[in-house]
Each structure stands twice: as structure tokens, then as C-alpha cells.
Amino acid sequence: MKACLGWILLALPLPLMAQVTAIRAGAVVDPRTGTSKANQVILVKDKKIQAVGAGIAIPPDATVIDLSHEWLSPGLMDAHTHLTLAETGGEGPFESFYLAESTAFRAMRGLHNGEILVRAGFTTIRDVGNSAEYAMTDVGRAIEQGWFIGPTVIDAGKIIAPWGGQSRNIPAGQGNFWKYEYIDADGPEEVRKAVRINIYQGAKVIKLVGDNNPYHFSLEEIRAAVDEAHRAGIPVAIHVIFGGEEADNAIEAGVDSLEHGFYLTDAQLKRMVAKNVTLVSTDFPRFVLDVTGTSSGMLPPPEVLAPLIIDRLRRAHQAGVHLVFGSDVPLDIPGKTRAEVMLGYLDVWLAAGISPPEILRAMTSDAAKLLRVDKERGTITEGLAADLIATPDDPTKDIMTLRKVDFVMKNGRIVTDTHSR
Ligand SMILES: [Zn+2]
Numbered sequence: 001m002k003a004c005l006g007w008i009l010l011a012l013p014l015p016l017m018a019q020v021t022a023i024r025a026g027a028v029v030d031p032r033t034g035t036s037k038a039n040q041v042i043l044v045k046d047k048k049i050q051a052v053g054a055g056i057a058i059p060p061d062a063t064v065i066d067l068s069h070e071w072l073s074p075g076l077m078d079a080h081t082h083l084t085l086a087e088t089g090g091e092g093p094f095e096s097f098y099l100a101e102s103t104a105f106r107a108m109r110g111l112h113n114g115e116i117l118v119r120a121g122f123t124t125i126r127d128v129g130n131s132a133e134y135a136m137t138d139v140g141r142a143i144e145q146g147w148f149i150g151p152t153v154i155d156a157g158k159i160i161a162p163w164g165g166q167s168r169n170i171p172a173g174q175g176n177f178w179k180y181e182y183i184d185a186d187g188p189e190e191v192r193k194a195v196r197i198n199i200y201q202g203a204k205v206i207k208l209v210g211d212n213n214p215y216h217f218s219l220e221e222i223r224a225a226v227d228e229a230h231r232a233g234i235p236v237a238i239h240v241i242f243g244g245e246e247a248d249n250a251i252e253a254g255v256d257s258l259e260h261g262f263y264l265t266d267a268q269l270k271r272m273v274a275k276n277v278t279l280v281s282t283d284f285p286r287f288v289l290d291v292t293g294t295s296s297g298m299l300p301p302p303e304v305l306a307p308l309i310i311d312r313l314r315r316a317h318q319a320g321v322h323l324v325f326g327s328d329v330p331l332d333i334p335g336k337t338r339a340e341v342m343l344g345y346l347d348v349w350l351a352a353g354i355s356p357p358e359i360l361r362a363m364t365s366d367a368a369k370l371l372r373v374d375k376e377r378g379t380i381t382e383g384l385a386a387d388l389i390a391t392p393d394d395p396t397k398d399i400m401t402l403r404k405v406d407f408v409m410k411n412g413r414i415v416t417d418t419h420s421r
Pocket of ligand 1 (some may be wrong): 080128
């Protein structure tokens with residue numbers, strides 16, 4: 001009977017005979033519990049984890065990868081990226097970054113940054129707008145087709161905002177050119193329509209801007225977005241930097257995540273816990289703020305904002321707010337890749353008193369829940385996508401080892417391997 005099966009397998013055309021890859025892991029980390037199991041074998045087949053455990057038999061024809069001195073963790077996630085965006089740092093007008101760039105050019109930047117990120121270990125990203133005419137939606141599709149190496153992309157399409165997008169004081173004669181990047185939506189019905197337009201174009205998350213002008217979204221407007229998005233099984237993320245009534249409205253309306261939230265009060269953080277609103281805290285380290293400047297006077301200077309961000313993250317953590325890692329790196333910093341800049345945020349999380357296992361969880365399994373991909377990715381579990389990273393040390397003891405990721409597998413395909421074999 002066995003021989004018969006062997007002949008049948010040999011007779012199958014090659015693509016149907018998926019190759020098994022076996023990884024010998026020094027340890028496999030489970031971010032949900034912050035624990036790890038030593039001397040494990042991970043079998044990968046058809047882009048997925050087929051089995052994981054100790055003493056698992058390795059099929060004789062499997063390709064074996066020896067990572068027996070390494071810690072294997074699930075691929076990292078960032079819930080707040082802008083891969084097609086390269087803001088001009090300093091005090092230039094906010095619009096200057098997109099006025100002279102085509103959607104095609106933006107898509108190519110997205111692919112370029114996507115490859116950098118996935119090779120550094122970020123295997124899933126949530127890209128929250130500012131990608132011209134849906135450039136990032138197409139970037140996600142092209143990666144999914146296998147045309148390019150990149151992370152899984154959860155894309156927001158265009159940012160939905162009250163009239164004016166994130167522009168201010170544009171002369172009336174210029175017209176609302178910001179519609180290249182934003183959808184103006186005023187009143188619950190326009191908000192509903194904007195949500196539908198984005199979903200129609202392929203968005204997997206809805207991004208609202210809650211406080212960019214003296215006026216802001218009302219409770220009813222945010223409720224309309226949440227209602228419409230949730231009906232389609234899609235989460236809502238809202239940009240709120242300054243707190244105030246804008247933050248109250250967002251929390252009360254039950255958005256899935258509040259982004260930035262640098263000025264949230266303790267009472268608002270408490271309310272977020274009660275309403276199960278995640279904070280994607282985008283904790284800019286000082287070296288990023290020094291380049292971004294005050295965003296044309298919208299933000300206080302770096303020496304004021306940097307400690308404020310650490311304090312807010314500490315307060316959110318102490319209040320028990322559900323935290324998910326998001327970097328919001330908006331520009332290129334000379335001498336560093338985007339991934340290196342993103343991993344620079346780990347310093348802020350440590351400074352806020354958050355433990356390595358909690359940080360890893362915010363970058364993997366908890367992020368997967370917010371992104372609604374936890375049934376597909378985010379842990380090293382049988383049946384989930386083979387998105388794996390290896391580090392020389394245990395990330396639950398030393399989170400900085402994430403800066404030394406030396407092996408990355410994305411959907412079962414090796415995209416980084418610095419080991420000589
Ligand atoms: Zn952002």
C-alpha cells in the first residue's frame with residue numbers, strides 16, 4: 001500500500017508535490033504567554049506551518065534548516081505604516097510630499113520599503129493611508145501575487161477626514177487637491193459613503209482623521225463609520241493626536257484603535273479599557289522627532305514631545321490599555337533603513353517600563369487580533385501562515401535582539417538567511 005502511494009506521489013506534477021521544509025529551532029517563542037519551548041521542529045508546507053513540537057519526525061525528502069542555536073518567533077507586525085510616503089522633514093508645508101509624485105511612483109516606493117521591512121522581520125503591516133490613488137492597495141495585491149517580496153498588507157485606502165484632509169489654509173482658488181490622498185466627509189451619510197468607496201477599492205481597515213482642524217468628527221459621524229465598516233467586517237482606526245472631545249467621541253463611538261493619542265488623559269485611557277479600544281501609540285523616539293520637526297507648527301518641539309510620548313505610553317500601560325505596536329515612520333532618515341528606524345521605537349517602549357514579553361506580544365499576536373488576521377498569522381501554530389523570524393537571543397528576555405533578526409520566512413519562503421549553509 002505504501003509503495004502504491006509512493007508511485008502516486010512520484011506521478012504527480014511538480015507543483016502539486018509541495019516540498020516540506022523542516023526547521024530545527026533552538027526554541028520557539030509563544031508571544032501570547034511570553035514563554036518558549038526548547039528544541040522544537042517546525043514543518044512548513046504549502047506556505048503554512050504543518051506541525052510544530054519536539055520530537056516531530058522530519059520527512060526524508062524535507063529541506064532541513066538548522067536554527068538550533070536560535071530563537072524562533074512569529075513575524076513582526078506594525079499597525080501604523082505609510083510605506084509609499086516620504087514626507088519632507090522640517091518645516092515645509094505638509095502637502096509638499098505628495099504634490100509632485102504620481103501614484104505609480106508612490107507604489108514603487110511602497111514596494112521598495114515593503115522589501116526592506118520584510119527582510120528585517122516585519123511580515124505584516126497595516127498601512128493607514130497617504131498613498132495617493134490607492135497605491136498601497138495595489139502594492140499589497142502585487143506582493144500577494146508573488147511578483148515582489150514584501151509583507152502582507154492590510155491597507156486603509158484613502159484617509160477619511162472632515163473637509164480639508166490634513167491640509168490647512170489652502171487658498172480657495174487651489175481647489176481641494178488633497179482629494180488625491182483624502183476623502184472629505186461631512187455628516188454621517190458622507191462618512192458612510194466614504195467608507196463604502198474605500199471598501200469597494202479594496203481597503204481592509206478604515207482610517208479616519210479625528211483632529212486636524214479646529215473642527216472635528218462628531219460622535220454621530222464616527223459611529224456611522226464604525227457601523228458601516230463593522231458591517232463589512234473591517235476595523236476602524238482613528239488618528240487623534242490631541243485628545244479632548246475628539247478623543248472622547250472616538251472612544252465613545254467604539255473605534256477599534258486610536259492612533260497616536262499623545263495627549264490622552266488618565267480618564268480617557270481608563271475609558272479606552274472599558275470600551276476595548278486599542279492604542280496604537282506611534283511612540284516617536286527623539287531621533288525621529290529631530291528630523292520631522294514640529295510638522296509645520298502642529299506639534300511642540302522634540303525636546304517637549306519626546307518625554308511626553310514616553311509618559312503617555314507609561315500611563316497607558318499602567319492603566320491596562322490594550323497596546324499594539326505602530327511606528328508611523330513618515331520619512332526616510334539618512335543612514336538608516338525604515339526597518340532600523342521602526343526598531344528604534346523599542347527604546348521608547350523600554351523607557352516606558354514595558355517588559356520584553358509585552359512588547360513582543362504587541363508586535364505579534366495582539367497586533368494580529370487588531371488587524372483581524374489572527375486566524376491566519378501572528379503565532380507559530382499549526383495551520384497558520386509560515387511567517388517566522390529567528391534571533392540569536394531570547395526576545396522575551398532581550399527585546400533588542402529583534403534588531404539582529406538573521407532569518408526570515410514569509411509565507412513559507414525564505415527572504416533572509418544570513419547563516420552560511
Ligand atoms: Zn500616520
